[in-house]
Amino acid sequence: MDVHYTWIGPPPADRNRDITAPRALAARCSGQSVKIYFWCLDAHVAAYERDFAAHKNVTVRGMQAFLTKAGTRAYRWYYWYQESDDWAVAAMTDILDWGLALATPPSYRAFVKDAWSLFLMYTWGGYVMDAGVGPHGGGTFALPEPQAFMAPSLTRDDALMIRRFQLSRLTGWQAEGDVTFNESRADEVCEAMNYGAADDGEGEMCPQLEVWMLGSPRYSKGAWAALKQYCVVWKEMQQNNTLVSDTAPQVFRYLIAGSVYNGLTRTQKGGVQAPHGALWYCTDNKNGTVDVPDLKLRKTYHGSSAQ
Structure with a gap:
């Protein structure tokens, strides 16, 4: 089973932000059938390979090199099984190129990482974790293979109103499935696409979900729905110069x-x-950490780079 971490940028001065938790997970999973992938920009692969040299269950991969290779015919024949893989690679390449462009603020790389996480969930599967997520607590530690697309939640009770609707006026989206946005912000997201007000739809309640960790089998319907919604909205924002x-x-x-x-x-x-x-219910410790008791994991907040 695979676990993915991602850091888009040079290694920071505070190494708690990028490698402390992945190293801890690598040590805790030593001898298990868990493969940890640490994704970074090509320019920083060598530095991170030195950082993880003592952990044989960690493989450092360059994001640009992987996307380039994934677009080749031989790679597609050997690994890809669906046309949606090619679509996902093309969409993710566009998003990464935008995130690294000089005109894009470096803080926006946090949003590139969001897209990358969804990309990995669909095309690869396993777990994606923010760099601040690592093992916590004693006893036997074993990450179960995800059987569905899953995410953490800070509440068991419903706390958010979500609107589900069709992007019926978006060319090419008809019959492509529903989209879902926070009820109070659906119009704001649609405005960024130059779509105008969101279509009428159904409201539904959900717990306070988080996105600092995801799990999924490869090619799950859930991972595909999440990835496609994110990339389609991003593309519309690009075309309307609102990124x-x-x-x-x-x-x-x-x-x-x-x-x-x-x-x-x-x-x-x-x-x-x-x-x-499809939720892992969490415990907010009110001290900058959140525990996922079912998985014996802890998320430590070090501050987001997204402004």
Whole structure:
């Protein structure tokens, strides 16, 4: 089973931000059938290979090199099984190129990482974890193989209103499935696409979901729904020159949350279900850490680079 970490940028001065938790997980999973992948920019592969040299269950991979190789015919014949893989590689390449462009603020790389996490969940599967997520607590430690697209939640009770609707006026989206956004921000996300007000739809309640860790089998319907929603909205924002603006960071935060929620509610046959069975319920310790008791993991907040 695979676990993925990602750091987009040079190694920071505070190594707790990028490698402390992955190293701890590598040590805890030593001898198990868990493969840890640490994804970074090509320019920093050598530095991170030195950082993880003592951990044989960690493989450092360059993001640009992987996307380039994944676009070749030989790679597609050997690894890819669906046309949607080619679509995902092309979409992710566009997003990464934008995130690394000089005109894009470096803080926006946090939003590139959101897209990358969804990309890995669909095309690779396993777990994706923020760099601050690592093992916590004693006793036997074993990460179960995800059986569905899953995410953490800070509450068991419903706390958010989500609107589910069709992007009926978006060319090419008709009959492509629902999209889901926070009820209070759906119009804001649609405005960023120059779509106008969101279509009428159905409101539904959900717990306070988080996106700092995801799990999924490869090619799950949930991971696909989340990835496609994120990338389609991103592309519309690109075409309307709204990817970088005063309001864009807030739009991206609601976009990733809405996209993940869409994935959580998808059955393996593509239908819609309540998300409660696809959540890891967490304990907020009120000290900058959150525990995931079922998995013996802890998320430590070091501050987001997204502004």
